[in-house]
Amino acid sequence: MSPLVSFAHIAVLVTLVIAAFLAVTLRDLMSSVIALAAASLLLALEYYLLHAPDVAIAEAAIGAALSTAIYIFAVRATRR
Amino acid sequence: MIGEMSRIVRTMTNIIFGFIVVFGFYVIAHGHLSPGGGFQGGAIVASAFALLLVTYGTEVIQQYIAKDLLSVIESTGLILFGSFGFLGISATYFYNIVANSGGLFGSPTVIGVNPGDLNTSGTIALMNIAVGLEVLAALGVIVLTMSAAAEIIQNKEKS
Numbered sequence: 053m054s055p056l057v058s059f060a061h062i063a064v065l066v067t068l069v070i071a072a073f074l075a076v077t078l079r080d081l082m083s084s085v086i087a088l089a090a091a092s093l094l095l096a097l098e099y100y101l102l103h104a105p106d107v108a109i110a111e112a113a114i115g116a117a118l119s120t121a122i123y124i125f126a127v128r129a130t131r132r
Numbered sequence: 133m134i135g136e137m138s139r140i141v142r143t144m145t146n147i148i149f150g151f152i153v154v155f156g157f158y159v160i161a162h163g164h165l166s167p168g169g170g171f172q173g174g175a176i177v178a179s180a181f182a183l184l185l186v187t188y189g190t191e192v193i194q195q196y197i198a199k200d201l202l203s204v205i206e207s208t209g210l211i212l213f214g215s216f217g218f219l220g221i222s223a224t225y226f227y228n229i230v231a232n233s234g235g236l237f238g239s240p241t242v243i244g245v246n247p248g249d250l251n252t253s254g255t256i257a258l259m260n261i262a263v264g265l266e267v268l269a270a271l272g273v274i275v276l277t278m279s280a281a282a283e284i285i286q287n288k289e290k291s
Binding site (some may be wrong): 105106108109110111114116118121122124125126128129131 | 159167169171175176178179182183185186202220271275278279281282283285286289
């Protein structure tokens, strides 16, 4: 594994943990949903770096797009 | 209108929607050559549909696409997937008899890495298209139903 790829792995994983932490701790629900989508997108990027592009496409489409849309519908039905 | 977002979001959706749909159908049609396939491409097209629902709300979308139409597309995809298995019933169920036959998706398969010839692989490409239709309609129905339910709750909260 080349040093560039190792650096990309570490950078993606650290950002993934930060995004997941933000998704838990943010007070605004819509911001939390966006942080969760960012975490899912970074997870898709990590799958791609691990040579699983098939899983990466499925994760990006379902985890980052469809579940985010469903969360947004749910957040809209709540009061601020 | 309930659930409609700002002008910025609407303009970006109008620009980007067509590209997402075309990319989804590209992933479906190239399922036997490149990463992805029926499920992934169908999920991408359904995510474009979800983007439309988030931006414009259920009431506007339901004027153009009915839930029954999506249900019919889903059932059609499943029936097509089942009946493509019967094409090679002379050998076994799901036997790939269309490959190398010279017809649609039937040109001879190269040995080794495929350089990108789309017209190969026989039944696999047809089944990818069937699964793609099924998945995009099924996920579309799920998102449409959830959006409609959320808007009903929204109306109750307001009144």
